[in-house]
Amino acid sequence: MLPLPRCLPAWALAAALLGAGWWPARAAEPPTTQAGVRFEPRLQLGGQALQLNGSGLRAVLFLKGYAAALYLPQRAATADAVLAQPGPKRLQMRLLLDVPAAEFSKALHVGIARNLPAEQQGALTERVARFDALLQALGTVKKGDAVNLDYLPGQGLQFWLNGRLQGAAIPGDDFYGALLRVFIGAHVSDDKLRAGLLGQSA
Numbered sequence: 001m002l003p004l005p006r007c008l009p010a011w012a013l014a015a016a017l018l019g020a021g022w023w024p025a026r027a028a029e030p031p032t033t034q035a036g037v038r039f040e041p042r043l044q045l046g047g048q049a050l051q052l053n054g055s056g057l058r059a060v061l062f063l064k065g066y067a068a069a070l071y072l073p074q075r076a077a078t079a080d081a082v083l084a085q086p087g088p089k090r091l092q093m094r095l096l097l098d099v100p101a102a103e104f105s106k107a108l109h110v111g112i113a114r115n116l117p118a119e120q121q122g123a124l125t126e127r128v129a130r131f132d133a134l135l136q137a138l139g140t141v142k143k144g145d146a147v148n149l150d151y152l153p154g155q156g157l158q159f160w161l162n163g164r165l166q167g168a169a170i171p172g173d174d175f176y177g178a179l180l181r182v183f184i185g186a187h188v189s190d191d192k193l194r195a196g197l198l199g200q201s202a
Contacts, residue, residue, distance in 0.1 A: 003097040034067035034196075037094040044073060046152045047090040051075065053082070057096075064096045068183070070197040077198050079184045083177045086153065091180065091197075093147040107189065108132065111182030120178070121182020127175045134159055134167045151176040 010044050023132065029041035040054050050071040058065040071090040074084045084087075112121060140149070140159065148160040156171035157179065187192045 001169060006070070021144040022056060032069070034069075035064050035096055037067040037091065037096075039067075039069040039131060043090070045090055045150060048073060050088060050090060053171070054195075054197045054199035056190075057164050058190050058193050065099060066093045068093045068097050068193065068197060070180075077200060079186070079198070082180065082198070084185060088153065089151040089176070089180075091149040091183065092148075095141050095143050095145045095147070097143050099141050101135045101141060104141070105132050105135045108135070108179075108182060111185070111188065112178050114187035115181040115185035116178055120174070124172075124175055124178055127170050127172060128178075130167070130170055131157070131159070131175075131179075138166075149176075 013081055018076065031038040033038050033039075034055050034201040039052055039055050043050050050073060053070040053072045053075050055067065055069040057067055063136075064150070069092045070082070071084060071092065072085055073089075074085060076085060081149060104139050108128070108131070110144050116124075141161075146160075149157075150158040151173065152158060152169070155169045156173075157176050159166040180186070184194050185196050
């Protein structure tokens, strides 16, 4: 590289530096923390980069059940905007105490009933039953367990527990959308968790 003349004007100096490929390094985004659980700002799923949309805690009174994070191709602040996005999605949960799988099953059925009209529920009956069976087979989800509910276009829901795939994929973006509405729909059990996942202030 040739030395820069001492009398080089400021604009020319800037151009020379940029032409040499110099630019201040962008600071890495720090992980987000919920109740001691770290969620990375970005991840890869299905060959596509996803970014953290938001995170929050599922809590009842003083009990903290799990920390959760939603990853999307692009950030979105409403349930409709989340569901309208094409591409992979991930809802990640980290358990903060032991929870019987039956409690997750109950929340699934109640959440779908609250957030979907009857005709849409009917179209999902068989797939909800399949997912319910996977939940029930777990018995109890333990403190520290990591759950990933992934959506991959053309495949559907993949249910992961501690890095191990549970059963076969459950097809349909309508099913995955129904599952997400349990957490971010209009009628949820935890408004603060919904606000956190949507990147809003509670």
